[in-house]
Amino acid sequence: MSEVQRRKYSQEEKNNIFDGEFMPHIDSMYNFGYRLTFDEDDAKDLVQDTYLKAYRFINSFEQGTNAKAWLFRILKNSFINEYRKKSKQPAKVDYQEVETYYNSDDVDYQSTTDLRAESVKGMLGDEISNALNSLAVDFRTVIILCDLEGFTYEEMAKILDIPIGTVRSRLHRARNLLKDKLRGYAHHMGYDTDEEEEI
């Protein structure tokens, strides 16, 4: 991830890094791009753009360090700087409101009392995927990075340029939001949600 140490790779070294360390992550990169944009062409453009940037700035990549995290950081920045600007989708949700609500103890408590693990296990892939896709992009991103791609909090902090404490709290809020969506599906589908069981 270090961009401080500058080096000069030979053409052969560049090719080796690109083929050996960058290209193997193309599946994860495309999946991330698609889940950010919900559009195959935009996802392709984002991934292609990311790889071109990665090649152009390959001298600031330290060989043997986490290439996947380095690439994800470039993709995330490209998305914010370029895609979001030209996109017609509403720029932001009111995070203040969302964060205040979803960080309250009431929500923590509610999330456990009326959504059961068994209901979640019985849900279809589309329901899970739609619930994830319906989250605001910042919340969706932390769940993708953590649960689908298996990044550590430290790696996520570097990818997103935020402190680890913020990663932890944003993930917690994202998960509360996701549970809220899943609860909606559970109610809709008539799964057992234990709604009446007030303690």
Add this chain to the structure above:
Amino acid sequence: MDMNEETSQSRKLKCDDTSKCFQLLESILDGEMDNSKEVLKEKLAKCQPCFEHFHLEQAIRDVLKTKCTKQEVPTELADCIRQKIQDIK
């Protein structure tokens, strides 16, 4: 579910600090806690909301991993990238 019922009598029904506990449990599930086994064992044995939250979170992580299938990557994408790299070399 049945197992929960049988063992829940020994657990307290209200968690003293759900916000703190749940974030701790989530950190454990994310593999971010050292020596988490003892903490986890104690929490799950003593607190019903923590027990339920842990299993719910675990189930959600499992379905995210297994049911959020990866998007199929367009076959031409890798070739297209390689071609563009060739062009700028």
